Amino acid sequence: MAGRMLLAGFALLDRQIVDRDGRMAGKVDDLELAEPDGGGAPYVTGLVSGRGALARRIGGRLGRAAAWLSARLEASGEQPGPIPFGVVRELGNHIEITLTREDLDSFELERRLRDGVVAKIPGARHAPE
């Protein structure tokens, strides 16, 4: 994928991330950029998803309130890391990655709600037949 030129704001931002099992794994809420040592155009090093990234990007009073809420809901101690661009398998309508969504920091809230609530309701284990 190295060296491909893209309109990052258009081809990456706000796209659906799909994990290697075909599960939806959040949206690209923000991008991590780096500048080459010798100067020149910055390049994308990682995708930021969940964990208040969207709230910070939206900004304003609403964004700050949402970022605070998301920090309360999803706090796990350490600062979340972006998804390294190297795990991106395909860029298209969706962005496919080679990890499972359970590997991502952004899965924390879903995991807690699953284990704490939804999995305890009878019938949660199987898709309807």
Place this chain on the structure above:
Amino acid sequence: MKKLSGIALGILTAMGGFVDIGDIVANAETGARFRLSLAWAVVLGVGGIVVYAEMAGRVAAISHRPVFDLVRERLGARMGLANLFASFFITLLTLIAEVAGIALALELVTDVSYLLWLPLTALLVWLVIWRMRFEAMERLFGLMGLVLIAIAVGVWRLDPDWGNLLGSATRPLVPAGEGHPTYLYYAVALFGAAMTPYEVFFFSSGGVEERWTRRDLAISRANVFVGFPLGGLLSLALMASTAIVFAPRGIQVSHLSQAALPTALALGKVGLALVIVGFFAATFGAALETALSAGYTVSQYFGWQWGKLVAPRDASRFHLLVLGSIAASVLVGLTAVDPIKVTEYSIVLSAAALPLTYFPILVVANDRDYMGDAVNSKLGNVFAFGYLVLIVVASLAALPLMIATRAGA
């Protein structure tokens, strides 16, 4: 042959599933007050949902993307979020109205207050979503809704003065005693009821849930081009039935039971029973669609796993959203707000919010990156842009008309 029966089944499902509490209330009320002089607004609204649902279905089949997924991508995170707030609120309002509608239908059968039925009703709605397969759920309530054909049979049995009745539809006049703003207010309400946004959230997400591909376009189009207009005819039959029975007597419709009365007059107890079953099916089916849509919109905006294809535990946030929305709708319903008023507000606010839903669909249906050679045809765009103008006009007019007429009083 199998494909043909699949298409026929799809059409019947779409027809029976088209009507919801908003259509029932708006058509029954306007028939009694305006006879068929607002039938044109229903015809326009059905045309609009046909044009835009076809696009949403095509986008779902080709790009495998439901509407709200695209809303964020096309409008950006900030505008998309504002859109999400508005769409979610209106969907929730519609859900309150539908759930109350189911309970009202049960009240008609049992004489037990709808307030007592509300919790049980909500539990049933949730159970069906939790455990029933998507396609089975859609078929069951869509086909059950077909008994509303009894309303059309009833209209025929009432043996109205057809020339006079159809004349009121083809030469629309504002009836004496009604002001122009009130007339236009109800026109916007009927238009909003036919084009309620959850219909395309559900239709496009359903297309993705049923794994539509290019090969399923024929089914999608048959549903939309044949099933929806036939469903619209059921709405018009309801309007005609109250126009025949109530309008000459100057009676206004303010309760669901009144919407069933003309058919009961024409067909007796059997007619009454069929209409009540039809109301139950129509509101129950729509409650499923709106509850799911509440989950669809939020999950698709944030990119969370959604849908009924995976085990509920694998779409936890989605299922909690659906469950929470159903619970909220019961709590609001239990405050004894007038369900008919909630319905009226939900369809007029829907009308005000129409461009938020339909504009992004139009943009994406013309985008070759998503659609390849399946973008809108030139003729399709003529209709789509024409309707966009109408949608914007209806949306701008909705709230001023609501205020000016004190909600049609």
